[in-house]
Amino acid sequence: MLYHLLYPLRDIFFGFNVFRYITFRAAYAAVVGFIVTVWLVPKIIKWSERHALKERISEDVPERHRVKEGTPSSGGLAFIAGVTIAVVLFAKLTNPFIWVALGTTIYLGIMGFIDDKIKLMGHKKRGMSKRWKLILQSVLALAVFAFIFLKYPEGVKFNGEIVDARTVIHSLFFKRVWINLSFFYPIFLLFVFVGTTNAVNLTDGLDGLAAGAALSPIAAFTIVAYVEGHVKIAHYLHVLFIPGIGELSVFGAAFFGALLGFLWYNCHPAEIFMGDTGSQALGGALAIMAILTKQEVLLAIAGGLFVIEAVSVIIQVIYFRRTGGKRFFLRAPIHHHFELKGWPEPKIVVRFWLISLIFALFAISTLKVR
Numbered sequence: 342m343l344y345h346l347l348y349p350l351r352d353i354f355f356g357f358n359v360f361r362y363i364t365f366r367a368a369y370a371a372v373v374g375f376i377v378t379v380w381l382v383p384k385i386i387k388w389s390e391r392h393a394l395k396e397r398i399s400e401d402v403p404e405r406h407r408v409k410e411g412t413p414s415s416g417g418l419a420f421i422a423g424v425t426i427a428v429v430l431f432a433k434l435t436n437p438f439i440w441v442a443l444g445t446t447i448y449l450g451i452m453g454f455i456d457d458k459i460k461l462m463g464h465k466k467r468g469m470s471k472r473w474k475l476i477l478q479s480v481l482a483l484a485v486f487a488f489i490f491l492k493y494p495e496g497v498k499f500n501g502e503i504v505d506a507r508t509v510i511h512s513l514f515f516k517r518v519w520i521n522l523s524f525f526y527p528i529f530l531l532f533v534f535v536g537t538t539n540a541v542n543l544t545d546g547l548d549g550l551a552a553g554a555a556l557s558p559i560a561a562f563t564i565v566a567y568v569e570g571h572v573k574i575a576h577y578l579h580v581l582f583i584p585g586i587g588e589l590s591v592f593g594a595a596f597f598g599a600l601l602g603f604l605w606y607n608c609h610p611a612e613i614f615m616g617d618t619g620s621q622a623l624g625g626a627l628a629i630m631a632i633l634t635k636q637e638v639l640l641a642i643a644g645g646l647f648v649i650e651a652v653s654v655i656i657q658v659i660y661f662r663r664t665g666g667k668r669f670f671l672r673a674p675i676h677h678h679f680e681l682k683g684w685p686e687p688k689i690v691v692r693f694w695l696i697s698l699i700f701a702l703f704a705i706s707t708l709k710v711r
Contacts, residue, residue, distance in 0.1 A: 344360045344433050344434075347360050363567060363590050364590075366432065366591050367567075367590045367593070367594035369430075369431055370598065371595060371597050373431065374426075374596065374602065375602040376423075377427065378600075378601075378602025379605050381423065382419045382602070385413070385418055388415075389413035389613070413612070413613045414461060414615075415454070416603055416607060416613040416615045416618075417450060417453060417618030417620070417623070418450070418454070418618055418619075419603060420600055420603045421446060421447065421618070423602055424596050424599045425446075428591060431591055431595070432592065432595075433588050436585055438633055439592055441633065442633065443592065446622045446626045447622070448481055449481070449621040449625035450621060452469075453616065453617035453620060453621030454617070456618075457616045460617075475535070478535055481625075482530040485629065486527040489633075494506050506581065506635065508522050510635060510638055511635055511637075513638055514707060533631065533637055537628040537631075538620065538621050538625060539651065540644070540650055541620045541624035542617065542620040542624065543651055543654055544647055544674065544676070545614070545615060545619070545620045547689060548607060549611065550676060551615065551623065552603050552604050553608075553690065553693075555623055556694075557643070557694075557698045558644045558647075558697065558701050559593055559600065559627065561701040562630040562643065565630075565639070565708070566586055566587060567590040568580060569582060569634055570582075570583065570584070571587060578709060581635055583634070583635070586634060589634070603615065609687045642703060643705075646693055646696050646700060650676065653670060653674050653675035654674050657670055658673075676689055
């Protein structure tokens with residue numbers, strides 16, 4: 342909004358010219374996202390307490406988690422609002438990528454809020470049924486595919502070859518290797534959404550873990566979006582140049598700042614949890630940034646910690662069934678394994694943040710390796 346209000350006045354006051362720069366607007370989007378979220382969380386804590394939206398602790402969790410019983414569990418509303426306000430203020434509102442990313446975040450946030458409501462109000466212990474979740478996520482995947490099909494070019498010259506930008510995905514490390522999924526691309530999109538949102542949800546089991554671990558991949562895709570929106574840098578690094586995608590950096594920066602604001606209250610000992618409201622929105626934001634930048638494969642690297650958490654659950658389930666009740670880990674997801682080994686919760690969280698940072702740095706490095 343400020344871009345549209347102030348940039349046209351640059352001839353009256355030269356200082357307004359700074360609004361043309363994505364880097365300037367991204368930086369201030371991060372600041373505003375942080376401030377709005379920090380301001381909103383205490384209000385949401387009071388609102389959650391009035392409406393009995395408080396965490397219920399499962400019986401099979403480590404004993405130390407009992408103290409978390411009754412912690413407000415709708416913190417995702419705060420950072421979704423922080424992102425929305427920051428994006429509306431500092432993004433180019435005529436840019437379609439912004440609206441797709443923001444719409445995806447809000448859509449999945451609403452879906453997560455309904456899930457939280459069902460669980461916390463005691464209607465169903467497991468929340469929304471898997472069938473309905475899959476239906477709603479399928480609708481989203483089809484909507485995103487429709488946008489990509491209409492917006493992205495069918496044939497674009499890249500590294501001397503003609504590729505279909507609508508249905509191809511980047512390979513890692515090799516600049517001339519593309520994978521065209523053709524008719525299977527919508528199914529692939531659904532897999533990305535379902536996999537990412539579930540992985541983030543599984544990771545959200547310790548104070549500050551999911552929010553802090555998401556900072557690094559969010560930052561990584563903020564950089565990727567800027568690179569792909571800059572024709573010279575994109576060509577230099579042999580990545581697809583997508584006109585207008587650089588504006589997605591404003592969205593990524595806003596999310597980064599909002600997550601920092603949420604961590605102000607979510608770090609140990611947490612005063613509020615993000616709930617499914619937050620984990621669905623956060624997973625959706627990561628997924629949509631990867632999808633719009635055509636770097637879906639890179640998400641598996643940048644979000645490597647989330648992959649590890651999800652894979653640990655899969656290993657546990659398969660091993661349990663194959664061995665007649667034995668466990669590979671003391672408890673899954675893997676962060677609970679380290680809890681039961683006696684690691685203090687803050688130590689697990691910070692170490693996992695560092696692992697996430699390493700994965701994100703490695704993901705960014707692959708752009709140059711190509």
